[in-house]
Amino acid sequence: MGARAEVHAHDLVIVGGGLTGLRAALQACRAGVATAVVSKVHPLRSHSVAAQGGINAALGNAPGYEEDTPEAHAFDTVKGSDYLADQDAVAVMCREAPAAVIELEHMGVVFSRTEEGTIAQRPFGGAGFPRTCYAADRTGHTILHTLYEQLMAADVAFYEEFFVTSLVTDGGRCTGCTALSVPPGEVHAFPAKAVLLATGGFGRLYSRSTNALINTGDGAALALRAGAMLKDMEFVQFHPTSLAGTNILITEGARGEGGILLNREGERFMARYAPHSLDLAPRDVVARAIETEVAEGRGFPGGYVHLDLTALGAGKIMARLPGIRQIALDFAGIDPVAEPLPVQPAQHYSMGGIAVDDGGRTGVPGLYAAGECACVSVHGANRLGGNSLLETVVFGRRAADGIIDAVNARARPDPGPAVEAAAADERRVAALLGREGEEKVPALLRDLKETMYRSFGIFREEQKMQDGLSTLTALRKHAAGASVGDRGRRFNQALVNLLELEDLLLVGETVARGALMRRESRGSHTRTDFPKRDDERYLRHTMAGLADGKVVISYAPVTIGTFEPQERVY
């Protein structure tokens, strides 16, 4: 391929079209920054649409709970995080939450309402107040569509179905990226003054996941290869209630509205694990409880428990949980009005991610990250429900604000390095398509996901993890020889899946090494061989970097603020 790559020059390239990417794009466009959103799917197909339950803000709208404050929100978040969150970042998020939610309402988001007409709020796990604002059980969908609607009136360039293949650095500074345009199968160059990664999580590293199939950790892998660090990657959240089998999410809002968990004996078992919070204990607590019930033979055959919504009645289910009812009907053939739902824990959220400050800055100048792909860190060892949507809009906007100042002060970079990188990636694509090898991507992916679930799932232990890491190392070798059957260029999704596999393998190794070296139990990271939290040795962030192609682990301090670490009791 001698043809010169197509070049698209912008001030800012945002990779990812979910809530974080679109909120940042809106901010940058309004400030006159020439902005592009590069996404591997159409923005409205982003995983953000699947967020059901809501977005937290201390609005105090729930009758009887008017005294809720950002400080109370911050305390719940820090306690939920098992004290690993950086308290300065948490304070920023919780302080900005009410304005961020009001701003969404002003953009046109149709939140569910109280009788007084204000934004309604429901209780969520680990929160001292009903603090979660919602739009029935389609909160992510509604907010994402609203942000997209806002962008219809803004000057933004969308590049849809572009898979970003590498970040471009010039003299240690990020000056753009390259991306495979999937419809024609060509690599394009995107020189830019700044790149913001907003690519979401890496849930598809696990065989059981609530995530969209597109959540393959591409942003984390890109950042790592470009010299940025990843933070706290071993903290992987398992949502307690996914539909057994397909693992489609059943929102925590279902328990917030009064749903209860029952084991095979019909016992409300959460009373034994969290006597005060019961079914609304934080996700790590409930997920471990369900996994324990199943392991000790009190689950149903196939490894699940029941989530019983029948006491809510048809009216409340139709009004507050219409999407849940539809999912149950479509994917399990069960009507939750009449029957309990079979639920089991599944990977749901990546607390860790690209290490950034509260302005989205990575260690690489010109490279920013926000949203689930980043780690600020506001979730620490366990994220509370309703805080992820909040993170996307707060830190998406903050990153954009910082970028606006930075790019206005800079000239557009020399496009040369981006063009050269595109040519190199074009050769790499040609080489991948020309590979002859027995190894096939789907089988490797399946092995990877099952290994991660088995060795780095809810309960972890030294030997299982060592075995898992050996498998990962072997899989990386196999993947280096994997070939695809489709040798064509147009819409070659097999090629995209191969690139995703490479990203997942790299990300998986950071999770594995972080988990092996953290010899304690904290939040979502539960080691049966080290069941206690160990603040003396591990009240610190795990940092993963790449040196000579190898993942290297180091540690960084946690920022403690007004909330002194104490034991979590729910």
Added chain:
Amino acid sequence: MMLKVLRHDGRPETAPHYDLFEIDAEPGMTVLGALFRAREVYDDSLAFRYSCRGAVCGSCAMLVNRYPALACRTQVAGLLAGEEREPLAPYPAIEGGEAWDARTTVLVEPLPHLPVLRDLVVDMAPFFAHYRAMRPTFAPADRAPERERLMAPETAGALEAYTACLLCGACYGACPVDGDDPAYAGPAALAKVYRFHLDSREAGDGRRLRTADTPHGWWRCEFHANCRRVCPRGIEPNVAIGRARAELTRRKKGGE
């Protein structure tokens, strides 16, 4: 089961053909699952869009047994068992064509009325151009207050009946008029205008209704109601269109 899939390389000079894949239909398998299986076992060049696999993102709208549907939401077992679906008003894209035995075979083809890029992947640009032409940006009637604008819970509920739209395009592919007249805005774009018209935070002065007060807007609908029958979210664009027309007529009679 057999999966019969339309294949096309997207170049205008090549003719489409059908490939037949034998799939072990596991309990609970969806059409999307069957497509992945075909790709994994037989041919990884089979192209189709996907993302959420849970009927919330709208990527995988396609023709399943000549019926526009989300592949991820459609169970194979139901199709083979001859599960009843509400009959559609006929239109060329679902009539005639390739024969198949619905007791043994699931027929999968791209969403009609849009150009095929490859296999089951269509160019959604014309669909989104109609959406964008409706200027779908919230336009409040007053300056932003300190706090949220108030809205009655019932109004929020009424709006939810339209904001739930995925923009998957199933209704567009099901609409006989869209097949005849590519200039017709189509059900999804019109339902979107109506959503803003209903929003109590906008002026309610009929401006939104006038946006689609054109021969290719509200007035082009023939009320076949296929849009309502295929919508994965139970949205009724035909109802929105009917109400919009009635209201426009009323406003015009009122001498507005």
